[in-house]
Amino acid sequence: MSPSALLVGLALAPLAAVAGCLIVRGPRAAEAINLAASVVSFGCALPLPFLIDGQASLFWDDYIILDRASAWVILCSAIVYLLASIYSVGYMRLLDEDDRLFRFYALFAGFGLTTLVAPLMNNIGVYWIAIELTTLVSTFLVAFERVAESMEAAWKYIMVVSAGISLALLGTVLFYWAGSFVLGPTYMMSWAALTAAAPKMNPVLTILSFLLVLVGYGTKVGLAPMHSWLPDAHSESPAPVSAMLSGALLNTAMIGIVRFLGIARAAELGQLPAMALVVFGAASLLIGALFIVRQEGIKRLMAYSSIEHMGVVALGFGFGGPLGIAGAFYHMLNHSLNKSLMFFGAGNMMRAYGTKEIAQIAGVGRRFPTSAALWLAGAVAITGAPPFGLFLSEFTIMRAGLKPSFAWAVFVMAILLVVIFIGFLNHFRSMYYRPANGPPVPTKKLTAWCTAPMWLALAPLLILGVWWPAGIWNYLTAIAHSLAPVLP
Amino acid sequence: MPIQTLSPLASSLFGLLAIASLLLSFVMLGSRWLKNYLYAFAAESWVIAALSAAVGYYGGYSELYLIAALTLLFRGLLLPYLIWRIIQRLAVDREIHVILQPSSSLVVGALFVMFALAVSYRVAAVFHLELTVVVLALTVMLSMKLIGFLMLAVRHEAISQILGLLVLENGIFLGSQILVPGMPLLIELVILFDLLIVVACFGVLVGYLVTHVGTTSSLELKRLVG
Numbered sequence: 001m002s003p004s005a006l007l008v009g010l011a012l013a014p015l016a017a018v019a020g021c022l023i024v025r026g027p028r029a030a031e032a033i034n035l036a037a038s039v040v041s042f043g044c045a046l047p048l049p050f051l052i053d054g055q056a057s058l059f060w061d062d063y064i065i066l067d068r069a070s071a072w073v074i075l076c077s078a079i080v081y082l083l084a085s086i087y088s089v090g091y092m093r094l095l096d097e098d099d100r101l102f103r104f105y106a107l108f109a110g111f112g113l114t115t116l117v118a119p120l121m122n123n124i125g126v127y128w129i130a131i132e133l134t135t136l137v138s139t140f141l142v143a144f145e146r147v148a149e150s151m152e153a154a155w156k157y158i159m160v161v162s163a164g165i166s167l168a169l170l171g172t173v174l175f176y177w178a179g180s181f182v183l184g185p186t187y188m189m190s191w192a193a194l195t196a197a198a199p200k201m202n203p204v205l206t207i208l209s210f211l212l213v214l215v216g217y218g219t220k221v222g223l224a225p226m227h228s229w230l231p232d233a234h235s236e237s238p239a240p241v242s243a244m245l246s247g248a249l250l251n252t253a254m255i256g257i258v259r260f261l262g263i264a265r266a267a268e269l270g271q272l273p274a275m276a277l278v279v280f281g282a283a284s285l286l287i288g289a290l291f292i293v294r295q296e297g298i299k300r301l302m303a304y305s306s307i308e309h310m311g312v313v314a315l316g317f318g319f320g321g322p323l324g325i326a327g328a329f330y331h332m333l334n335h336s337l338n339k340s341l342m343f344f345g346a347g348n349m350m351r352a353y354g355t356k357e358i359a360q361i362a363g364v365g366r367r368f369p370t371s372a373a374l375w376l377a378g379a380v381a382i383t384g385a386p387p388f389g390l391f392l393s394e395f396t397i398m399r400a401g402l403k404p405s406f407a408w409a410v411f412v413m414a415i416l417l418v419v420i421f422i423g424f425l426n427h428f429r430s431m432y433y434r435p436a437n438g439p440p441v442p443t444k445k446l447t448a449w450c451t452a453p454m455w456l457a458l459a460p461l462l463i464l465g466v467w468w469p470a471g472i473w474n475y476l477t478a479i480a481h482s483l484a485p486v487l488p
Numbered sequence: 489m490p491i492q493t494l495s496p497l498a499s500s501l502f503g504l505l506a507i508a509s510l511l512l513s514f515v516m517l518g519s520r521w522l523k524n525y526l527y528a529f530a531a532e533s534w535v536i537a538a539l540s541a542a543v544g545y546y547g548g549y550s551e552l553y554l555i556a557a558l559t560l561l562f563r564g565l566l567l568p569y570l571i572w573r574i575i576q577r578l579a580v581d582r583e584i585h586v587i588l589q590p591s592s593s594l595v596v597g598a599l600f601v602m603f604a605l606a607v608s609y610r611v612a613a614v615f616h617l618e619l620t621v622v623v624l625a626l627t628v629m630l631s632m633k634l635i636g637f638l639m640l641a642v643r644h645e646a647i648s649q650i651l652g653l654l655v656l657e658n659g660i661f662l663g664s665q666i667l668v669p670g671m672p673l674l675i676e677l678v679i680l681f682d683l684l685i686v687v688a689c690f691g692v693l694v695g696y697l698v699t700h701v702g703t704t705s706s707l708e709l710k711r712l713v714g
Binding site: 153159167181184 | 610611614615629633636637640646649652653656657660663664667668669670671685706709711712714
C-alpha cells in the first residue's frame, strides 16, 4: 500500500468511529466500533516507518508531512490508542454509565484522531490548531465522570493549557514575522521553509519566538513549572483517557518542540535553545521526584511520573546529538507502552478497591495475582530498572549528556532517578506487602479485557529492553541527522 | 505593505486603533462588574475589526475585509451574546473576592505596558524600525498578552477567566494584523477555533454548574492539590 492510502486509513477509521458511535448509540456497539477503528489505525500506522526512504514526503498541497519523526510519534499514538481501546472495554463497563457510553467512545475516537493527525501537520499554524483541538476534545473526556473533582480538573486543564498555548501562537506569529524579512510577506509557513530561512533570520527575534513556543507547547507537554494542569487531569479522567493523555498527547506536543528546536539549531543561536530545554527537563525531574516521594493518590503518582518522563525526553532532545535524540525518541515509545500499563493497573486497583488513596489499598498481590504481577513489573520498568526498555533509553540519554556544558544535568538526572526509584517502589511495597487490616475489601471482579492490554504492553517493553534492534537505532539516528546539524 | 513606506495618515490610524484597544483592556482591568468586561471586550473586537479593514485598505490585502467582517460577526457580536446569556443565567454579576483591587491592577497593568514597550523597542531596533508603527503594534500585542494573564491570575469568576483568555488572543490578533498581514488563512481559522474554545469552556462550565450549583468562582477549586 502507498503511504498516502495508509494515511487516509489512519485518519478515516477514527473519524468513521466518531460518526458510527453517534449514530448507533448502543454501548456495546460503540465499544466494538471504537475497537475496530483503533485496530485499523494501528494497522495503518505500523508499516509507516518502514515505507520512508530518506526524504520527507508531502501530501495534500504540502499541508501533510510524513517523515521519520512524525511516523514514529504516530506509531506511539496508535499503540496507545489500541491498548487504551481494548482496556476501555473492560474498564468502562465497571463504571455503570452505559447510557452515556456512546458519547465517551465518540469522544475517545475523536481524541485518538487528533493525536494521530497532529504530528503530520506541515503548516505551523495548522499544527497549532491541531494541538488546540486535542485539548478541546480531551477536556470533555476528563470531565466525563461528572463529579466535582473531574469538573475542577477539566476547568484547570482547559484554562491552563489554552493560556499556555496562546503563548505558542504568539511565538508562531513572531516566527512568521522573522521569516517574512527573508521570504517576503506571504509564504507557506512550513517547517522546511522556516528551517531554510533560519540562518538569515534575526537572532534576537528568533530566540524570543523560540522561547515563547517552548513555554507554550511545554505547557501542553507538562514540563515544570507549567505542569500544574497535568496531575489533576491525569488523575481525574477515566483510566483509558489517562493513558491516552500521558502516552499519546504529550508526545504529540513534544514533536512540535523538537521541530522548532531544529529551526533554532539551523539559526545557529548557540547553546541557549538546547540549554532552555535542559533546564525545563531538569526542573520537571525535580518536581516529579518531590511529588512522587510524598504522593498519596495512586493516579497522581502515575501523573507525576509522566512529568518526570517528559523531563527525561526533554533532557534527551536538549543534550542533542545522535545519542540524545535517538534516546529521546526511543524513550517516547517505551514511556507510551509503560505508562499505559501503569494507568491500566492503577485503574484496575482503583475500581476494585473503590478508592484512589494508596493508604487504602493493601494486599494487592494476594487478591489479584495476574494483574498485580504485571503492574509490579511495570513499576520496576517505569523507574528505569533493567531489563526493560526505559533503562536503555535513559542510559543512552545520560551518555549523550556527558559533555562539559551539560554534565551537571546528567548528575542531577542520575540523583533524581534514584530518588524516584526508591520513592515510587516504596509506594508499591506498601500496597503489596502491608498487612491488610480489615476493610476496604475489593468489590469488583476484573475481566480479561482489563488484564490483556497489560500483557500486550509489557511484552514489547521487555523485548525492547533486552534487544534494541539495529533497524530502530539506524532509523532514530537518521531522525537526529535530519533534524539538525549536530552540535559539537 | 512595506512598513517603512506607510503613509503618515495610515500609520497614525493604525496607532490610534491599537491604542484604543489597549485602553479598552484597561477598562476591563479597572472594573469589577462582569458586564463591563463584556462590553469592553465587544468594543475591543470592533476596534480590531476596524483595524483589519484599515490594514486591508492601505496595504491592498483584499482578504482582510473578509477577516474584518468575520471578526465583527464572531468576536464582536456572537461571542459577547453567548457570554451575556451565561451571565444572565448566573447569580453572579461581579467579582466578589478581589485579590488585587481594581486600582492596583491598573498600576500593575501600566508597569506591564512599560515592560512591553522596552522589549518591543529592543526588538524593533534590530530591524531599524524604531520610528514606525511596529513598536506600537508589538507593545500593544505584548501588553495585552500580559494584561490577559493578569486577569487570569487575579480574577476568579469563570466569566472573567474566559474573557481573560479572549483578551490574550485579541492581543495576538491585533499585533499580527499590522506585523504580518500576509498570513490570512491562519488568522481566519483562529477566529473559528477561538469560538470553539469558548463553546468548550461553556460546556465545562455548564457541567460544572450542574454539580456545584451556585458557585463559579475558581477560589472554590481547591480539592485537587499535591
